[in-house]
Amino acid sequence: MNKIYNPKKENWKAILERPTQTVADIEDTVVSVFNEVKQNGDRAIKKYTSKFDKVSLDSSIVSLEELSQAEELVSAELKEAIQLAKKNIETFHKAQRTERVSVQTANGVNCWQEKRPIQKVGLYIPGGTAPLFSTILMLATPANLAGCTEIVLCSPPNIEGKINPAILYAANLCGVTKIYKVGGIQAIAAMTFGTETIPQVYKIFGPGNQFVTVAKQIATKYGVAIDMPAGPSELLVLADDTANAAFVASDLLSQSEHGTDSQVVLVTTSKEMIEAVETEVEKQLVVLPRVAIATKAIANSKLIYIEEIETAMQLINEYAPEHFIVCVKEEDYVLGAIENAGSVFIGNYTPESAGDYASGTNHTLPTNGYAKQYSGVNLDSFMKSITFQKISEQGIQEIGVAIELMAAAEGLQAHKNAVTLRLKSLE
Template sequence: MEVVTYPDPKSYAEILKRSSASLSEIEPDVLSIMHTVEREGDAALLRFTEKFDTVSLTEVKVSMDKISLEDETIPDALREAIEMAYQNIHTFHSAQQQGRIEVETQKGVRCWQEKRPIEKIGLYIPGGSAPLFSSVLMLTIPATIAGCSEIVLCTPPQANGKIAPETLYAAKRCNVTQVFAVGGAQAIAAMTFGTESVPAIDKIFGPGNQYVTVAKQLATKKGVAIDLPAGPSEVLVFADETASPAFVASDLLSQAEHGPDSQVLLISTSNTLLQQTAKALREQLAELPRAAIAKQALEKSLSILVKNDTEALAIINAYAPEHCIIIAENEDFFANGIQHAGSVFLGPFTPESAGDYASGTNHTLPTDGFARQYSGIGLDSFQKNISFQKITAEGLQTIGPAIETMAAAEGLEAHKNAVSLRLESLKSNQS
């Protein structure tokens, strides 16, 4: 990791610049895939699966009837771990439910808001070197609580033509309605346009590679919503002299092993901590199965030495990390001062891995600085708000003149007339 010492605040934007590659170069290829799927449907999906995944399939739909919660390929320990995660995620997201909000803004003017589920959602679950079955839990549990009527899951097949058993187990446990063995941009296209097998959906959720990311962006131009802007996964750790270098190193590596383009930052007020963490990184890296991937991420990452906690907080908010870990004596200062982060992990015994799997919070979070404007996935992500209003005769007489005045000022005479006719009617009835 490159070490930056006491950076000038004016240089924050430059040193914190993400190294994300431009996605514009692959957009023509993704667009071609999407147009082909739109025209040819399932035939295109099967052809692209053979081309990109080197797997020959006769159909993309997976029979849910053949998926069993008693699958012997799922070890009991994993089954129990998934169940604990399920319960914690369900508990946290159930607590986010809100009832009807109602208010009388003027006498006789009653307004209220109710939530309705997004009917059809699509999930993309990566299935490459590390099938992310945990994302099935994170996305389907709040969708089910929200009341989404159709939950479609697309994930690429393995070399044997089958879907990772852990992914199927999680899908069955979470009541996914349909599963399809299709990955990449072609999966996003299928959920966008619909094919003979894959239904068109209303909103797409889930992580993916750069092709999936571009396909999701293009899907928004076709009337399909997406969860949030996506980029390489990232973590920022602030640790002071009280932190364990081994803990800090493990947190950095847990993010670095996601992929060579992962973003990893360490900030500290202690140069000793930075040096000891660098040593711990080397030691732990040597033992990791995905060491080559993590090493590439670390080569583009930073260790930043700052003078005090105030400077550290300023860098955190400037960077707006997806994951932010705080291991420091002055924990409350950071907890109260962080304005931009996807999810915050406080204390020496709160690794980012907890949020990825089983603490209960959602691990689908904004990356690439979008934590300034976006929240992570929650129950609201699967719902929409509908406002209602009912106005009595007395209420319209109260607010009607204001409406007439404002409509006239905007030059919208029909708007004004819609009120004026009613007011005149009421006046006639009263005389």
């Protein structure tokens, strides 16, 4: 693990660099797949499923029979856990509902804002070595609460042409309307353009590897919105001597096992904590089933000692972590000083895993520093705000002259005339 002591501010950018490729590095591959899916539809999907997922499928649609079989394959205990998590996620996201905002801005000028659901949304759920059925709960649950009418889910098949039964169970439980055995770049392209069998959507949600992240960014060039550029997972822990080193190490490893390109960082005001955490990481790492993946991710990790908590917070806000765990005595100060973070976990008994699964907050969060300008997924992510206005005769007389003057100053005579005609009709 990389240990760094009191780094100078001019070196922060290099120290905090993510172990990810740039868009330019993989954009050509993504664009090539996009172009072929746009031109050849399902034929291209079948080709790339065979190439990347090593399986040839006659149909990518998940059948009702497959959904029924999946429910039987999921244990009763796991079903109960999924249902508990769904309940907590529903509770938290229901609380985010807001009423219509209405105001009279001037006499006779009434303005209001109402929210409407995005009708068609696409959910991308990674499969492979870690089938993230929990992400379905995080995306389909608020989509349903928002009132989205079409919820399309794509997830890569295994070499047997199947999707993990927990993914299918969670999708069915959460009201997903269509499920497809399609992964990677081709899944994002399919939801962007639509194919003979896969519907086009208006907004795409969900995490993925770097290729999926770039594919989502390319999708925006074709009029499809995305939740955020959510790439490889990352976690930063701020700890002092009040933290439990074993807990800190377990949190660092929990993100390391996501993938070899994950990044974990410890920032601490205690040199002793660095040594204790390093020892715990080595002890816990060797017994993990995903030790090979976690080991490579840990190689990208940083253990950073900073003497002053104020300086530590400046560095953390510059990094803008996806997940931020706070285990320090000066908790109130730190919480007030947070400017950039996807989701915050406070105290020794709040593991990041809680937010990943069952506390109720959403785990689809901005990575790669995007927490500086993006929020994590929430209820409003599945809705759009529409403004309304109704102006009475009194109202147009109240603001009409101002509109005329401003339109004339911008050289837009037709804009001015639209008001002038109405004002003259009232004389």
